[in-house]
Amino acid sequence: MKFTDLLWANALPIYEQIQLHPFNQELKEGTLPLEKFKFYIYQDSLYLADFAKALAVTGAKSGNSHELLDFLGFAQNAILVERALHLSYFKEYNIEHAGEKAPGCFAYTNYLMSVSAFESYEVAVAALLPCFWIYKKVGDYIYANQISPNPYQNWINAYSGEEFGHSVQKALDICDRLAESATDNVRQKMIEAYLTASRLEYVFWDSAYQLEQWAV
Ligand SMILES: Cc1ncc(CO)c(N)n1
Numbered sequence: 001m002k003f004t005d006l007l008w009a010n011a012l013p014i015y016e017q018i019q020l021h022p023f024n025q026e027l028k029e030g031t032l033p034l035e036k037f038k039f040y041i042y043q044d045s046l047y048l049a050d051f052a053k054a055l056a057v058t059g060a061k062s063g064n065s066h067e068l069l070d071f072l073g074f075a076q077n078a079i080l081v082e083r084a085l086h087l088s089y090f091k092e093y094n095i096e097h098a099g100e101k102a103p104g105c106f107a108y109t110n111y112l113m114s115v116s117a118f119e120s121y122e123v124a125v126a127a128l129l130p131c132f133w134i135y136k137k138v139g140d141y142i143y144a145n146q147i148s149p150n151p152y153q154n155w156i157n158a159y160s161g162e163e164f165g166h167s168v169q170k171a172l173d174i175c176d177r178l179a180e181s182a183t184d185n186v187r188q189k190m191i192e193a194y195l196t197a198s199r200l201e202y203v204f205w206d207s208a209y210q211l212e213q214w215a216v
Helices: 003-020 022-029 034-060 065-092 103-118 121-145 153-160 162-180 184-209
Strands: none
Touching: 003 022, 003 121, 003 162, 003 184, 022 034, 022 121, 022 184, 034 065, 034 103, 034 121, 034 184, 065 162, 103 121, 103 184, 121 153, 121 162, 121 184, 153 162, 162 184
């Protein structure tokens, strides 16, 4: 069994709740209120800017130029997607460039940045994997089951697309290779990081669905 199969099995209950979450169900049906999608897009633009930094820092830990290049490519892509959001959705929906991270976005981005800075390469890679893999699975699921026409078609196409699929496969391969030569202790930390980041993926969607605000 591949290590990533083990990760998938461990986090399956979390993934199932993500797929069933009303945000993703309504996105699939095309009935998600625009206000929630706009909230999500703005928070995601803040997320992507920090995700790019975490990817670059993780790549710098790899110790080989091949994987450094892979991670710098992922980081570049996150920045380009963030810019594309501004050019498309921000314009189309008149999203304002103001406002801070909601608690869910804050928790997730700070977790990724702190793991990439303070944990090993192996653990950082495992923490970053759900961002790739869960989005691909959710994108494919929505694409296959969506009601069309769907007002959120561009978003759905981006994450079910082949290009994103290649990046996901690269990240999976790197994670499997690292796990093969990792100690049991490191593998355990990788599983925990993968689970925590998966939970934070759930939190991120839920935060958008609730239009989450700071309590004080
Ligand atoms: C919260 C979140 N996770 C993952 C992705 C995919 O990169 C994204 N755009 N946003």
